[in-house]
Amino acid sequence: MFASDDEFDKKLEEEKKKREETVQKKKELTENAKDIENVNLKDNWDDKEGYYCSYVGEIFGYKYRVVKENGKGVFSTVLCCVDTETNETVAIKVLRSIEKMTKDAKNELSLLEEIKSKDPQNTKHCIPVYKSFMYRNHLCIVFPYMALNLRDTLRKFGAGTGLSLIAVQSFGRQLFLALLHIKKLGIVHADIKPDNILLKDQNSSLIQLTDFGNSFHETDSDNLPTPYLVSRFYRAPEIILGLKYGGVDRRVSCRLPHRRLVCRLHAVRAVYRQRDLSRREQQRHATRHPEPERTYSPQNDQTTHQVVSDDGSRAHVH
Secondary structure, eight states, X not given: OOOOHHHHHHHHXXXXXXXXXXXXXXXXHHHTGGGSOOTTTSOTTBOTTSOBOOOTTOEETTTEEEEEEEEEOSSEEEEEEEETTTOOEEEEEEEOSOHHHHHHHHHHHHHHHHHHHTOTTOOSOBOOOOEEEEETTEEEEEEEOOOEEHHHHHHHXXXXXXXXXXXXXXXXXXXXXXXXXXXXXXXXXXXXXXXXXXXXOTTOOOEEEOOOTTOEETTOTTSOOOTTOSOGGGOOHHHHTTOOSSHHHHHHHHHHHHHHHHHHHHHHHXXXXXXXXXXXXXXXXXXXXXXXEEEEETTTTEEEEEEEOTTSOXXXXX
């Protein structure tokens, strides 16, 4: 009916432990108060830089369940999610909660919808947009999930040798189709590089041109020609010279980054192959014509050459 002394002491010890843990937690919160957002002033789902703090299992847009975070860029976070209605894996680009970045993302969204409307079957290899929605003051854009980008592919499957010529031809053909499509629409991508060319998975050679966050129409008055367009490693000479968009000059300057990119993918293979051939030729030459060892002869104060023959014998030659 009544608790024994041992049980009473045990309960006291447990309560004491709980109080100590509570005090310790309050102490840690007080020490880190500067890093904690005030929940009374703002919903506590963003970090200091405006990135959304997601967690595994969270539901976006009433049906997208978060599986993992794929990466984080300057403008957004990319999440790998599963559509609970269709069980399809998708990628959601969650923009930072900053007004300017949201405005730029809406411009990207309008360009993506224009590209999709002119290519509903997705035969031009520009990433299709599924839908968009606002979630806790963050613009979210849903895309098909792509597992690899071209830089990772080159590093993973072409390290030391480069990609095969067949793969380079396939990638190049698809890139030029995407280029021709956006050229007809008068759109400048402005950020073509291996990181923005994605593959569905490692078993597929189909690619998609992505990241139209810096893109604009050729006739856009807010985007005047600048020599700083495109990443400097893939910047065409016409861009450096600041030539106008559109016409023959723009068509060439659009093609050059693609051509340079395709050439680079195969050039890596050619460079490694040439190094390997040069190394083999040097080894073959050294085997057939051994280089004489130089020794010093103090008797006549002359330098002599010591040649080692195939049978191991040595001969001195002046």
